Amino acid sequence: MDIIQATNLTKVYGNTKAVSGVSFAVQQGQIYGFLGPNGSGKTTTIGMMLGIINRSSGDIKLFETDNLDHARHRIGATLETPNFYPYLSGLDNLRIVAKIKNIADARIQTVLGIVKLDKRQKDKFKTYSLGMKQRLALASAMLSNPDLVVLDEPANGLDPEGIREIREIIKGLAAEGKTIFLSSHLLNEVEQTCTHVAVIKKGELVSQGSIREIVSRNLVVMLRAKDVATLQENVARYEHTVAATLDRDTVVAELKNDDLASLNMFLSQKGIYLSHLSQRQQSLEEAFMELTQDAAQIKTPANANMAAAPVVTAGDLNTSEASNKAANK
Amino acid sequence: MNPITLLQIELIKTTRRTAFWVTAGIFTLFGILILWAITGATGGLTVNGQQMQGLSLPSSWPTLMNIFKSFSTVFVPVTIILITASEFTFKTSRQNIIDGLSKEEFFSAKLLLVLFVVLVYFLLFFVVGFSFGAASTNWAEVKDPAIRGGDAAIFGAYLLVLFGYGVIAMFFSFITRSSGAALAFCLLYTLIIENLAATFLSLNETIKPAVKYFPTKIFDELLNPLRYDAAMMTQMKERFEQAKQFQPDLKFPDMIDTPVLFAIAIGYIVAIGAATYLVFKNRDL
Numbered sequence: 001m002d003i004i005q006a007t008n009l010t011k012v013y014g015n016t017k018a019v020s021g022v023s024f025a026v027q028q029g030q031i032y033g034f035l036g037p038n039g040s041g042k043t044t045t046i047g048m049m050l051g052i053i054n055r056s057s058g059d060i061k062l063f064e065t066d067n068l069d070h071a072r073h074r075i076g077a078t079l080e081t082p083n084f085y086p087y088l089s090g091l092d093n094l095r096i097v098a099k100i101k102n103i104a105d106a107r108i109q110t111v112l113g114i115v116k117l118d119k120r121q122k123d124k125f126k127t128y129s130l131g132m133k134q135r136l137a138l139a140s141a142m143l144s145n146p147d148l149v150v151l152d153e154p155a156n157g158l159d160p161e162g163i164r165e166i167r168e169i170i171k172g173l174a175a176e177g178k179t180i181f182l183s184s185h186l187l188n189e190v191e192q193t194c195t196h197v198a199v200i201k202k203g204e205l206v207s208q209g210s211i212r213e214i215v216s217r218n219l220v221v222m223l224r225a226k227d228v229a230t231l232q233e234n235v236a237r238y239e240h241t242v243a244a245t246l247d248r249d250t251v252v253a254e255l256k257n258d259d260l261a262s263l264n265m266f267l268s269q270k271g272i273y274l275s276h277l278s279q280r281q282q283s284l285e286e287a288f289m290e291l292t293q294d295a296a297q298i299k300t301p302a303n304a305n306m307a308a309a310p311v312v313t314a315g316d317l318n319t320s321e322a323s324n325k326a327a328n329k
Numbered sequence: 330m331n332p333i334t335l336l337q338i339e340l341i342k343t344t345r346r347t348a349f350w351v352t353a354g355i356f357t358l359f360g361i362l363i364l365w366a367i368t369g370a371t372g373g374l375t376v377n378g379q380q381m382q383g384l385s386l387p388s389s390w391p392t393l394m395n396i397f398k399s400f401s402t403v404f405v406p407v408t409i410i411l412i413t414a415s416e417f418t419f420k421t422s423r424q425n426i427i428d429g430l431s432k433e434e435f436f437s438a439k440l441l442l443v444l445f446v447v448l449v450y451f452l453l454f455f456v457v458g459f460s461f462g463a464a465s466t467n468w469a470e471v472k473d474p475a476i477r478g479g480d481a482a483i484f485g486a487y488l489l490v491l492f493g494y495g496v497i498a499m500f501f502s503f504i505t506r507s508s509g510a511a512l513a514f515c516l517l518y519t520l521i522i523e524n525l526a527a528t529f530l531s532l533n534e535t536i537k538p539a540v541k542y543f544p545t546k547i548f549d550e551l552l553n554p555l556r557y558d559a560a561m562m563t564q565m566k567e568r569f570e571q572a573k574q575f576q577p578d579l580k581f582p583d584m585i586d587t588p589v590l591f592a593i594a595i596g597y598i599v600a601i602g603a604a605t606y607l608v609f610k611n612r613d614l
Contacts, residue, residue: 047613047614050426050427051426052426052427052613052614053613053614054611054612054613069431072426072427072428072429073429075427077427077428078424078427079423079424080420081420083419083420083423083424084419084421084424085342085419085421086419087345087346088341088342088345092341092345095341096338096341096342096425097428099334099337099338099341100330100338100425100428100429100430101428101429102330102334140428144429
């Protein structure tokens, strides 16, 4: 069952297309990460999805209905910063949500306990720390035990401990089988939490799929040689190279295929002897950077007119994926 | 969602707001001070060399209403704006919709809030007015009860006018989404712009008759005490006839019939409410 089905969502402000033809589907039980740089159209897309921003065109179905007023009763959502009445206590703010959602007051204490705000429930919202505000927003989203939880930057501005707490709460929701739609800048969190992701850039969806699909599109290899600058220039010229960057004495390259022998052959033909060659899985952060930045920004300026170098043989080859995954963490 | 739940939600938001109680408190204080000045401390006000009559009930309800009108029509909009516009500042209007209210329900809740605020200010007017009126009344000489059946029209007009000003305030709150801007525009419109427009348009004899149909002119006219005090109206007409002997071309001002005024006022409230709803419905939150 498609919990969310967005088809060609478009939002135009004057002459500016904030969101252009965005389509995606979220299935029941998925934890769907929605990624994109600032100003890429994430919040506008979520706003259209929730029916608080009018669409210029396109369709949105939640729980297979386009009656969003009806569907919102099955959703718990927060958008951008936690939006509550600052002069009311956390408890009174949740009372308002409970009345809107027709939930018994007893449930308020349950969710306040889950987010560990039960002892501060009578304090005014404006006295809460940012972490407490985010936790209250999560409590509000969980209040009706919703089938779909939509969270827009739930860890924004939190310290590592706060991020960890929010992650645990989201994992708890996921364990209950909730469908979660999560927008976040914290790619490590998304990678650890989400099953699927979509990446939006300048209002257009540039990629979507399972985390595995997204991160396995390119192979990341690390290479070392005596003359690392020459190595970088030549790796950048290799036909299957997506990006080649220099990290101290190591060239980190993203390749479209996993034919390392071919790369090794190519470099040896240029007279470059590798002292180290290892591969690892691309991280979500790397995939995100690649998808959301222009190719020119990622790919190091290659010297396209370099003369061919003599044929050489590769040196030490190390393709231990596991060891490099560990190093990446 | 049923209206009672919507009202309960609005009551949680409103009754815990300090600004609501502060404005209501200042309003009460204003009422007490003004009536105290009229009835007690100064020995009664002197207008045009004549000592003003006391606030004897039940005949003084139109006068009391007229006195309170002058500041109720500021306090009610201010209160509505402080409560309503902040929903946009805090972005809680958006969150209320996300949480499950439809835009229609949110708008209906705000109309119920206006009604609630109007009833609170009416109650304050009634309590303060009745207290001073009762204290000024020589009950041994008065045969009528403190409130006559005919006073329903006075109270109805007062409630309707306050509701009208409340809806205007709601309109500016929804348009500007900012308390400061809404207050500025609302007071500017009701106190200055419409009066200025009326003044300029009155210079043109063709347009002049239309000026009295402006929204706040209609609301003000609805609270004209002459409409509800037959004795005062008779007295005015007698004075007018006397003046006419010296200036024969004088004409007693045309007065729109009270039921027509009620109908026009209701029409304005519906139109302003509908415009507010359409703005809210079509704008992004």
